[in-house]
Amino acid sequence: MAKIITMTSGKGGVGKTTSSAAVGTGLALRGFKTCIIDFDVGLRNLDLIMGCERRVVFDFINVINGEARLNQALIKDKRVENLYILPTSQTRDKDALTLEGVGKILDELKKEFDYIICDSPAGIEKGALMALYWADHAIVVTNPEVSSVRDSDRILGVIQAKSRRAEQGLEPVQEHLLVTRYDVERVEKGEMLKVDDVLEILAIPLLGIIPESPAVLKASNVGMPVVLDDKSNAGQAYADAVGRFLGEKIEHRFIKPEKKGLLDRLLRRTA
Amino acid sequence: MNLLDIFKRSKPPTIAAQAKERLQIVLAHERSDRNSPDFLPALQQELLAVIKKYVSVDEDKVAVKLERESGCSMLEVNVELPSPAARAAAAAAAAAKGKPAPAN
Numbered sequence: 001m002a003k004i005i006t007m008t009s010g011k012g013g014v015g016k017t018t019s020s021a022a023v024g025t026g027l028a029l030r031g032f033k034t035c036i037i038d039f040d041v042g043l044r045n046l047d048l049i050m051g052c053e054r055r056v057v058f059d060f061i062n063v064i065n066g067e068a069r070l071n072q073a074l075i076k077d078k079r080v081e082n083l084y085i086l087p088t089s090q091t092r093d094k095d096a097l098t099l100e101g102v103g104k105i106l107d108e109l110k111k112e113f114d115y116i117i118c119d120s121p122a123g124i125e126k127g128a129l130m131a132l133y134w135a136d137h138a139i140v141v142t143n144p145e146v147s148s149v150r151d152s153d154r155i156l157g158v159i160q161a162k163s164r165r166a167e168q169g170l171e172p173v174q175e176h177l178l179v180t181r182y183d184v185e186r187v188e189k190g191e192m193l194k195v196d197d198v199l200e201i202l203a204i205p206l207l208g209i210i211p212e213s214p215a216v217l218k219a220s221n222v223g224m225p226v227v228l229d230d231k232s233n234a235g236q237a238y239a240d241a242v243g244r245f246l247g248e249k250i251e252h253r254f255i256k257p258e259k260k261g262l263l264d265r266l267l268r269r270t271a
Numbered sequence: 272m273n274l275l276d277i278f279k280r281s282k283p284p285t286i287a288a289q290a291k292e293r294l295q296i297v298l299a300h301e302r303s304d305r306n307s308p309d310f311l312p313a314l315q316q317e318l319l320a321v322i323k324k325y326v327s328v329d330e331d332k333v334a335v336k337l338e339r340e341s342g343c344s345m346l347e348v349n350v351e352l353p354s355p356a357a358r359a360a361a362a363a364a365a366a367a368k369g370k371p372a373p374a375n
Contacts, residue, residue, distance in 0.1 A: 145290075149294055157302070192287055197290075201294055201295060
């Protein structure tokens with residue numbers, strides 16, 4: 001049975017699209033047929049992060065309006081088997097989305113795919129509601145920073161009140177916490193919230209901790225999901241998170257600073 | 272754990288600890304408010320209506336404020352009553368219109 005995963009956060013700029021691209025690609029690498037949908041109508045960016053921006057002809061909104069067929073709008077990834085992207089419109093706005101229109105397309109996708117990832121826009125307005133309404137799972141992307149944690153709490157409240165599962169009294173949306181831009185050095189200095197603090201406050205299961213890493217910007221510059229950079233710690237952390245999503249027991253990595261030699265310590269302290 | 276950690280323990284709360292505490296306080300309130308309607312505007316209007324029965328006050332001179340702390344919330348209502356001179360003027364104006372002066 002196909003599952004719908006919504007990548008959401010409330011706050012903007014915390015890494016929803018990066019995480020959608022990475023988790024979606026990670027699921028496809030594991031052999032699951034996966035489609036990632038960009039719900040940020042008017043601010044299309046998933047295509048850039050996935051490196052397929054020059055192949056967009058039709059989009060999600062065209063399909064909703066019956067101007068194109070789903071298969072015409074889906075873009076097949078050139079690197080990873082089983083991976084498809086459904087870009088959104090750059091010229092329309094959120095009002096082009098309707099619950100019924102989105103629901104119809106998701107139903108159609110569910111026949112063909114194992115996982116459908118909805119890359120939500122920031123905010124708690126229409127676009128975000130459309131992205132979370134049909135969700136089976138919600139991955140809440142949070143930075144260890146006060147405004148991001150607060151907004152994550154807010155969006156969790158919205159999921160618990162306004163999703164289809166909540167409205168129809170079904171089994172609730174499964175929530176997962178993905179902490180991104182985690183800087184162990186700053187955590188160690190007491191400058192940044194620890195992942196345990198964020199967990200204690202939000203109280204939902206932890207899917208992964210993605211370390212602050214130059215690999216993320218490098219990957220987005222060239223249009224490659226960072227999970228494909230398997231040498232980078234961020235790429236490995238995303239791959240781990242995908243494994244955990246699939247039910248594997250994988251210990252969290254990159255949560256302690258790298259061990260430094262005595263010489264390093266002395267040099268740092270006197271520098 | 273190394274020897275240096277022993278000395279770290281005695282430090283004052285870190286910035287991160289302050290962030291956590293602030294978040295816990297604000298979220299405790301936001302979560303409890305989530306299911307209750309925002310009653311402050313209605314409360315302000317009704318209070319004003321009651322006060323107006325006895326004193327003529329300006330709409331802008333009533334301030335309803337909710338102050339939140341970790342243990343409790345405090346509802347603060349400030350009503351600025353008109354000065355005696357202004358009250359007399361209002362009474363005169365009302366009398367001129369043939370209405371009874373507002374009771375003090």
